Amino acid sequence: MDTPESLARLREENERLRAELAASQRLATIGTVASSVTHEFNNVLTTVINYAKMGLRHRDDETRTKAFERVLAAGQRAAKVTTGLLSYARGKDGRREATDLGRLTRDVLVLLEKDLKRHRISLAAEAADGVVATVDAVQLQQVLMNLVLNARQATGTGGSLTVRVSADEVTGEAAISVRDDGPGIPVDVLPRIFEPFVSTKTADDAGQGGTGLGLAYCREAVEAHGGKIRVRTEVGRGTEFTVVLPATAEPIGSAA
Secondary structure (H helix, E strand, O other): OOOOHHHHHHHHHHHHEEEEEHHHHHHHHHHHHHHHHHHHHHHHHHHHHHHHHHHHHOOOOOHHHHHHHHHHHHHHHHHHHHHHHHHHHOOOOOOOOEEHHHHHHHHHHHHHHHHHHHHHEEEEEEOOOEEEEEEEHHHHHHHHHHHHHHHHHHHHHOOOEEEEEEEEOOOEEEEEEEEOOOOOOOOHHHHHOOOOOOOOOOOOOOOOOOOOOHHHEEEEEHHHOOEEEEEEEEEOOOEEEEEEEEEEOOOOOOOO
């Protein structure tokens, strides 16, 4: 018979393993994002160098102003990507606050934009401001990254994704949905997709996915926020995952 002490040890071990799973999920995603960010910075540096040369070669004010504007835009783009990656990498689980889900979604898509372009994925995003929920932003970022990367892997090169943030004033719920036009999930696998180690795909060329842990983490993180994650799929026509959370009217930045 299990004693109270042994049950407490089991609970502690379970929490430790959950924390390690969350950390491994984040590290795996950072690896994929870092590769894309490297390409992004190559492009930024090329832009900066070329327009700096143009500004030095031409003496007229119009050309120099154009060169400075392009250099400034490239620098601001690089700063936005860097800030997003550092925020995600350094973020600590456990802190919940009122968060604009549209803004959070756009920040995630900035980090994943280069990865999606590399696989020639067409992205449609409808992430308006004003949809707010009290969440652990780091955990929700990880959930969204998992869902977008899963969708990218499912749809394959040249596919399309749709990411949408919405609110239902009647139910008081906020939702983030990720839809792909991939092959869909087989009926026999669908009831088990949120179970650990159940996967419908193999790891991609970056080693991302295929472990069957991503969706298990997503469900656990969303349910811990008092939310739910839904899936709609049709074989041959794609899949849509929707994260549903209680919406809040709290001011942005207020602690939960």
